[in-house]
Structures are given as structure tokens and as C-alpha cells.
Amino acid sequence: MFDERFTEGLDPSVWTPAYLPAWSSRAAAAATWRVDDDGLHLSIPPDQPLWCPDDHDPPLRVSAVQSANRSGPVGSTEGQQPFRAGQTVREEQPTVLGLTPGDGTVEVECRARLGPSAMFSAWMIGLEDAPDRCGEICLVEVFGDTVAGAHAAVGSGIKAFRDPHLVEDFVVEPRDLDVTGWHTYAAHRRPGSVDLAIDGVTTRNLRQAPDYPMQLMIAVFDFPDHSAHDPSDVPELVVRRVRYHP
Structure with a gap:
């Protein structure tokens, strides 16, 4: 059982407050x-630098926490969620296995304030301690330009990446959802299936599931090249609780 309410800050034995830092560095990310x-x-103030500015297209800025972290040595290709083929590690990461759930239920309670050029997401990824263990379960993904009052387009599902045992099954669906209010996004995983839910109501039943431990990623993003980008706008994601129970 894991129940995080962030009452004492960020526990470094669980949380890494940097986004996939192997591809840049913990400081840069x-x-x-x-x-x-x-x-x-989690917020993105106007002076926050781009993430991997010489490598990632389109340009983005991001504030994220992740519940585990690891990589191979500098120059190796052994990292998490590489965004291009042959990408190499720039800063070797310590192995931190804070929350790496297997089967069971992961819940993230949060609210967000998004301009049209921002998005937020909570998702689980394989540790990539073996190349095929790289699948993703997305609990929620919302882009600000789809938000209209109490309505939003909500992405969720499975992204296969390089896991040959998974099939891409990610969809974006319109929902009556005010993302500025508190909501609980959940994934219940068991052998061969994942049920996704919002506020206790099942939204999707997926008939496949990664069969390895995963880590939780929680992030808010900003895309400066978006046509409606406002440099003075500060996207924010507030996470009130993270729970895992087998």
C-alpha cells in the first residue's frame, strides 16, 4: 500500500523532480x-528553459515528477522513453525505485490550470531495464486547447512503443470534465487487462496489459510554438494525492 499526500515535501527516495533526465541532466530537466x-x-514560469532544446522537436517546457529513475552509462542507449532512434544518455542516472507497481490500482488526484498551449498528463511506463519493457498506461492526458469550461478532450489508454506484446490503444474522447476541479484518475491493472476510471467511474476496459513493474510519471507541459502561446501564462498542475494498492 502506498499513499502519498505530499505533506512533507518530495521524498527523494521516491520522487525524482526532473523529466527523463538521462537525455539531458537532472539540473537541465x-x-x-x-x-x-x-x-x-508543478508549474512552468516564463523563465523556465526548454527541455532538451538542441534535440527535441517541437520545442517544449515541462515540470514533472517520476516515481523511479534509472539509466545506463553516458553514451549508452539505455534510458527511459527515448524520443528518437539511437538516442544516447548524457547524464547517467542513479537507480531510484520509489514506486514501481505491478498489478493493482494506481490513483492520481489532481487539478490543472491550462492555457491553450499547455497540457497535463499522468501515465505509467516500464522501467526499461530490458528494452521490451517499455509500454505505457496513460491515465489521463489533456491539452489546453481542447478545454472549454467544464468540457475537455481526455486522452487515455495504452501506448506500445517497442513492446512487441502490446498493441497501440490510445484514444482521445470528449468528456464533461472541469479540469480546474479535483478529479481522481485511476488505472486498475491485472493480468491481461487494464480498467481506466475517472472519479470512480470506469471509462475504458482494455484487454491487454504490460506484465512488468512500472513507474508513475506526472507532468505539466507547455509548447511555446503553439499559435495561441502566451508567454505570461503559467500552466499549473496540483497533485493532492497518489495512491497504489495491490
């Missing part, structure tokens, strides 16, 4: 974050 009575605030 560092999140902007703080903790108060509402929980963990």
Missing part, C-alpha cells in the same frame, strides 16, 4: 515545484 496544504504544485 528540473521541475518547478512547491508543496503547500493543497499538495504538490
Whole structure:
């Protein structure tokens, strides 16, 4: 059983406050974050630099936490969620296995404030301790330009990447959902299936599942090249609770 309410900040034995830092560095990929009575605030202020600015297209900025972290040595291709073929590690990462759930239920309770050029997401990925163990279960993904009052287009499902045992099954569906309010996004995984839910109501039944431990990723993103980008806008994701129970 794991129940995180961020009452004492970020536990470094669980959380890495940087986004896939092997491809740049922990400093260059560092999140902007703080903790108060509402929980963990992830934000992107105007002066936050681009993530992997010489390597990633389109340009993006991101504040994220991840519940595990690892990589191979500098120059190797052994990292998590590479975004291009042959990508190599720039900073070797320590192995931190904070929350790496197998079967069971993962819940993320959060709210977001998004301009049209921002998005937020919570997803689980394989540790990639073997190349095929790289699949993704996306609990929620929302782009700000799909938000209209109490409605949003919500992405969820499975992304196969290089896992030959998975089939791509990611969809974006319109929902009556005010992302500025508190909602709980959940994935219940068991052998051969994943059920996704919002606020306790099942939204999707997936008839496949990764069969290896995974880590949780929680992030807010900003895309400066978006036609509606406002440099003064500060996207924010507030995470009140993370739970896992087998």
C-alpha cells in the first residue's frame, strides 16, 4: 500500500523532480515545484528553459515528477522513453525505485490550470531495464486547447512503443470534465487487462496489459510554438494525492 499526500515535501527516495533526465541532466530537466496544504504544485514560469532544446522537436517546457529513475552509462542507449532512434544518455542516472507497481490500482488526484498551449498528463511506463519493457498506461492526458469550461478532450489508454506484446490503444474522447476541479484518475491493472476510471467511474476496459513493474510519471507541459502561446501564462498542475494498492 502506498499513499502519498505530499505533506512533507518530495521524498527523494521516491520522487525524482526532473523529466527523463538521462537525455539531458537532472539540473537541465528540473521541475518547478512547491508543496503547500493543497499538495504538490508543478508549474512552468516564463523563465523556465526548454527541455532538451538542441534535440527535441517541437520545442517544449515541462515540470514533472517520476516515481523511479534509472539509466545506463553516458553514451549508452539505455534510458527511459527515448524520443528518437539511437538516442544516447548524457547524464547517467542513479537507480531510484520509489514506486514501481505491478498489478493493482494506481490513483492520481489532481487539478490543472491550462492555457491553450499547455497540457497535463499522468501515465505509467516500464522501467526499461530490458528494452521490451517499455509500454505505457496513460491515465489521463489533456491539452489546453481542447478545454472549454467544464468540457475537455481526455486522452487515455495504452501506448506500445517497442513492446512487441502490446498493441497501440490510445484514444482521445470528449468528456464533461472541469479540469480546474479535483478529479481522481485511476488505472486498475491485472493480468491481461487494464480498467481506466475517472472519479470512480470506469471509462475504458482494455484487454491487454504490460506484465512488468512500472513507474508513475506526472507532468505539466507547455509548447511555446503553439499559435495561441502566451508567454505570461503559467500552466499549473496540483497533485493532492497518489495512491497504489495491490
